[in-house]
Amino acid sequence: MREHWRLTLIAIVLLGFGTWKLLGMGENVGYSPVQPIPFSHKLHAGDNHIPCQYCHAGVDRSRLAPIPALNVCMGCHAVVAANTAPIKLVAAAYAAKKPIEFTRVYDLPQFVYFQHRWHIAAGIQCQTCHGPVQNMDQIEQVKQWTMAECLNCHRNNDYLPTPNDKYHRDPATFHNRAANAPQDCNVCHN
Numbered sequence: 001m002r003e004h005w006r007l008t009l010i011a012i013v014l015l016g017f018g019t020w021k022l023l024g025m026g027e028n029v030g031y032s033p034v035q036p037i038p039f040s041h042k043l044h045a046g047d048n049h050i051p052c053q054y055c056h057a058g059v060d061r062s063r064l065a066p067i068p069a070l071n072v073c074m075g076c077h078a079v080v081a082a083n084t085a086p087i088k089l090v091a092a093a094y095a096a097k098k099p100i101e102f103t104r105v106y107d108l109p110q111f112v113y114f115q116h117r118w119h120i121a122a123g124i125q126c127q128t129c130h131g132p133v134q135n136m137d138q139i140e141q142v143k144q145w146t147m148a149e150c151l152n153c154h155r156n157n158d159y160l161p162t163p164n165d166k167y168h169r170d171p172a173t174f175h176n177r178a179a180n181a182p183q184d185c186n187v188c189h190n
């Protein structure tokens with residue numbers, strides 16, 4: 001009985017969302033909010049070749065890709081460009097122990113379950129999903145993560161199963177499967 005209500009609830013939420021989508025709302029390609037600090041990925045990840053996971057550390061182990069805390073910034077900026085106006089703001093926030101509230105760019109609806117770590121473990125590049133971030137002064141959303149976009153890859157990929165593949169798929173047969181990443185509704189909606 002409980003299970004029945006849970007499914008009904010999920011169905012209602014999804015239907016409501018479907019209507020919202022049909023009305024064309026929530027289309028966010030090109031969304032690029034001005035951030036409280038003019039942080040440039042081009043300058044850091046591009047020109048200075050700082051690896052994505054130096055700042056977004058733990059993305060291979062968790063659901064979210066953490067936004068770096070200010071002590072990560074200060075590791076360099078206690079010295080680098082310390083006298084510039086934006087770095088003085090960063091240093092002041094750090095000294096006051098006040099985190100900088102960056103505006104979210106990518107944001108799936110609550111009823112979708114996504115984990116970075118499976119995708120990183122499968123060897124998928126950040127850029128496959130987020131575009132050429134290393135060329136962006138201000139982060140911009142390059143793709144609307146619709147269900148079709150997710151499924152398009154789940155149906156047509158050729159990635160090796162990883163040790164943390166909870167389905168324990170056999171590597172020998174994995175590549176012969178027409179569908180080699182899970183497509184069951186409850187994998188992404190639970």
Ligand code: HEC
Nearest residue numbers: 039044045050051052055102104105106126130133134139
């Ligand atoms: C020097 C630290 C640093 C490096 C290196 C870095 N990032 Fe970031 N990243 C940040 C900060 C800080 C933010 C939040 C501010 C912003 O959105 O610009 C952020 C935001 C993002 C966002 C937007 C998150 C959202 O709100 O949806 C994405 C996507 C992202 N980074 C991907 C990458 C990728 C891919 C790389 C490597 C090519 C990378 N980052 C390298 C610090 C870094």
Ligand code: HEC
Nearest residue numbers: 052056059063064065106107108114119124125126129145
């Ligand atoms: C398979 C596609 C995919 C790959 C690969 C991927 N991301 Fe994401 N990323 C997403 C989606 C989808 C979201 C929105 C997640 C949400 O709202 O729950 C997101 C969100 C983010 C965010 C915002 C915080 C968060 O976790 O919601 C950051 C930062 C980010 N990604 C950085 C990275 C970095 C760095 C890499 C590579 C190490 C990477 N992503 C690889 C799809 C991907």
Ligand code: HEC
Nearest residue numbers: 037038039043048050068072073076080081084086087090
């Ligand atoms: C691994 C070292 C490193 C880390 C970590 C790092 N930066 Fe930087 N940052 C640099 C370098 C190098 C420059 C370029 C300095 C220059 O060209 O004079 C720079 C430049 C900047 C600038 C431009 C300063 C100016 O000249 O106006 C800002 C703003 C900035 N970083 C913010 C941040 C923030 C916020 C973080 C933490 C999320 C961060 N940085 C983390 C190395 C780093």
Ligand code: HEC
Nearest residue numbers: 113114118122145150153159161162165166181182187188
């Ligand atoms: C570029 C290809 C690609 C894209 C895009 C992609 N995925 Fe995946 N996803 C995979 C692969 C490959 C796996 C299997 C990883 C494994 O077996 O270790 C996976 C696994 C997953 C899992 C974990 C299943 C489990 O074993 O528990 C979830 C949940 C998931 N993806 C959701 C999403 C969602 C939601 C999106 C869209 C926002 C998305 N994926 C986009 C390739 C992709």
Ligand code: HEC
Nearest residue numbers: 014015017018021112145146147150151154183184185188
């Ligand atoms: C690989 C992940 C994934 C799988 C598997 C998946 N979905 Fe989704 N689904 C999503 C994402 C992501 C969205 C949100 C789309 C957006 O934000 O535009 C979504 C949205 C929806 C919606 C809202 C309307 C719409 O189309 O955007 C419905 C209804 C839905 N899913 C039903 C299902 C059913 C039924 C199944 C099984 C046949 C399923 N989903 C399997 C990722 C998935």
